[in-house]
Amino acid sequence: MRTLQASTSYSIGISSVGPPAPPTRHRHGIVAQGVVEPTEKSVEIMRKFSEQYARKSSTYFCVDKGVTSVVIKGLAEHKDTLGAPLCPCRHYDDKAAEAQQGFWNCPCVPMRERKECHCMLFLTPDNDFAGQEQTISMEEIKETTANM
Amino acid sequence: MQTSVFSFNAPPPSLPLNSSHSSLKTHQPNTLFFTSTITNRPSILSTQTLSRKLLCKPPAGKYVSDDYLVKKLSAKEVQELVKGDRNVPLILDFYATWCGPCILMAQELEMLAVEYENNAIIVKVDTDDEYEFARDMQVRGLPTLYFISPDPNKDAIRTEGLIPIQMMRDILENEM
Numbered sequence: 354m355r356t357l358q359a360s361t362s363y364s365i366g367i368s369s370v371g372p373p374a375p376p377t378r379h380r381h382g383i384v385a386q387g388v389v390e391p392t393e394k395s396v397e398i399m400r401k402f403s404e405q406y407a408r409k410s411s412t413y414f415c416v417d418k419g420v421t422s423v424v425i426k427g428l429a430e431h432k433d434t435l436g437a438p439l440c441p442c443r444h445y446d447d448k449a450a451e452a453q454q455g456f457w458n459c460p461c462v463p464m465r466e467r468k469e470c471h472c473m474l475f476l477t478p479d480n481d482f483a484g485q486e487q488t489i490s491m492e493e494i495k496e497t498t499a500n501m
Numbered sequence: 502m503q504t505s506v507f508s509f510n511a512p513p514p515s516l517p518l519n520s521s522h523s524s525l526k527t528h529q530p531n532t533l534f535f536t537s538t539i540t541n542r543p544s545i546l547s548t549q550t551l552s553r554k555l556l557c558k559p560p561a562g563k564y565v566s567d568d569y570l571v572k573k574l575s576a577k578e579v580q581e582l583v584k585g586d587r588n589v590p591l592i593l594d595f596y597a598t599w600c601g602p603c604i605l606m607a608q609e610l611e612m613l614a615v616e617y618e619n620n621a622i623i624v625k626v627d628t629d630d631e632y633e634f635a636r637d638m639q640v641r642g643l644p645t646l647y648f649i650s651p652d653p654n655k656d657a658i659r660t661e662g663l664i665p666i667q668m669m670r671d672i673l674e675n676e677m
Contacts (some may be wrong), residue, residue: 427599
């Protein structure tokens with residue numbers, strides 16, 4: 354049975370059944386305290402995408418920018434590992450297959466059709482958690498996710 | 502409807518750090534620290550065979566941080582908890598590292614843990630670590646909470662997505 358564990362598997366496309374690999378291996382980004390960080394380039398791409406899509410869909414970021422930052426990083430991480438920004442707020446049986454299929458690639462179908470973003474990345478103005486902003490800077494992302 | 506907005510300044514507990522079966526060992530005490538096996542006393546100037554004393558116990562790394570009340574457990578530990586004897590409700594929080602609402606949920610659960618103390622057991626499971634377990638529990642959206650009653654005749658209650666803390670209190674008071 355093929356399993357793909359995003360945070361612990363370091364061999365893409367190879368099912369992780371054997372003993373765990375040593376901790377010195379590097380994946381795409383920096384391993385900091387056991388949490389695999391996405392590359393800065395991907396974070397920047399997803400940051401720009403989020404700003405642009407928020408404008409386009411007339412949605413707003415969460416009042417707590419930490420939530421926005423975490424989701425942007427999650428999207429970047431999936432973009433690094435899977436090639437597509439799969440929604441980070443879901444559990445999948447087969448991530449690679451889902452990324453290929455596309456339903457949950459950001460912006461996912463529920464968002465595109467009904468402006469429903471359960472990640473709380475894009476919030477409609479009537480949502481209690483919606484802030485006033487449609488922008489987020491790289492500094493904000495770094496600050497709010499610094500202790501992860 | 503008054504909704505609480507949670508500040509993100511509290512450190513998120515969802516760090517998939519070292520767990521007992523994890524491959525990612527950040528500390529290997531046996532290789533870094535070892536007691537001296539040299540019979541004669543090493544001189545201050547000797548560097549090659551200088552032994553290092555264990556100055557302090559290396560962190561076990563079992564918990565994310567000892568400050569957090571909601572502990573991260575492995576699938577096996579959770580299964581033992583569910584099967585074992587309990588007289589309080591059990592709350593399972595399935596989360597992922599980069600899921601934004603999971604961070605807010607974790608903060609709510611910490612508050613609930615403080616409120617309920619020993620009247621409820623609250624634990625969390627990293628779905629990226631425990632892939633099979635999450636799949637078996639049919640976890641889809643994150644965060645997913647399972648409320649498991651101490652009474653084996655009662656069905657478990659499952660919620661998906663961020664829910665207000667009051668809803669959690671209501672479930673614990675009325676449904677368990």
